[in-house]
Amino acid sequence: MGDREYIVFDFDGTIYSGDCSIDFFLFMLKRKKAVLTHLPVQLTCFVLWKLHVISTDAFKQAYFRFLSNITPAELDAYIDDFWQQKTNADLNTTICERVKLKTEEGYTCVVITASPQLIVQPLVKKLFGIGTIGTLLEYRNGRYLLATPNCKGLQKVVRFEAAFGPTAVLKEAYSDNASDAPLFKKALKAFKVKNAVISES
Numbered sequence: 001m002g003d004r005e006y007i008v009f010d011f012d013g014t015i016y017s018g019d020c021s022i023d024f025f026l027f028m029l030k031r032k033k034a035v036l037t038h039l040p041v042q043l044t045c046f047v048l049w050k051l052h053v054i055s056t057d058a059f060k061q062a063y064f065r066f067l068s069n070i071t072p073a074e075l076d077a078y079i080d081d082f083w084q085q086k087t088n089a090d091l092n093t094t095i096c097e098r099v100k101l102k103t104e105e106g107y108t109c110v111v112i113t114a115s116p117q118l119i120v121q122p123l124v125k126k127l128f129g130i131g132t133i134g135t136l137l138e139y140r141n142g143r144y145l146l147a148t149p150n151c152k153g154l155q156k157v158v159r160f161e162a163a164f165g166p167t168a169v170l171k172e173a174y175s176d177n178a179s180d181a182p183l184f185k186k187a188l189k190a191f192k193v194k195n196a197v198i199s200e201s
Contacts, residue, residue: 006168007102008160008183010175011113011120011134014193015095021115025066027082038065056150064116064137067144075118083123091127092196095174099128107171112160112183114152116144133159154182174198 012019028035042063049059067075103109109130113120117134124132133156138147149155160170160183173180173187176194184190190201 004169005107005171006160006164007107007109007172008156008170008174008187009095009099009109009111010177010180010193011111011124011132012115013176014174015092015099015111015124017090017092017196019115020119021063024079024082024119025063027085028066028078031078032070034069035066038068041065056152057146060135060150061146064144064146067137069142072139076122079119079122082119083126086123092193094196094198095193096127098174098198099130102172103128103130110160110163112151112156114150114156117151133163153179156180156183157186160186 009015012021025035042065045054045059045062048054049056070078099109109128111120111124111130111132111134113132113134115134116137117132118137120134121132124130133151135149135151136147137144148159151159161168170183170187172189172191173183174191174193175183176192184201191198192201
């Protein structure tokens, strides 16, 4: 059963009650004041993105400028500290229990998220012992650059099929976000998550 049937969970707003990309930025503001210097570019690109002048990938690249000049080893330490400060109140307990239940039933569960994989993976591995597919960032010349398109919408299906094959059976998908409609369409069963309540879509 588990080898060929997969169950996918979104992360932000589904497993995690907030948006970890925003929360990690706020966390880093308290650790490195230099992060604040990137705010004008972030805000400018946010406005341009909202006006459809730049792409989501371009905005996301600008947003993660705040990680500049932090080595991968340093970043790993910051991410570990970030998650250690979170409590069960920051997680959607109902969804976490569903992930654990489906894993125990023998299904191959995976988290697919638009957030950076390097931020989400440590917590997902610690909580559930499963894999994460997210937006990939590559460290190059002191900066973290997008190594893949933003893992959102149709890209989630693309990344799922790249990882498990185009004929892999997506048995169930769980998400709070309407942008996951392509993932829901591929899934045999789709579940909408709202305020940690699960309902079949």
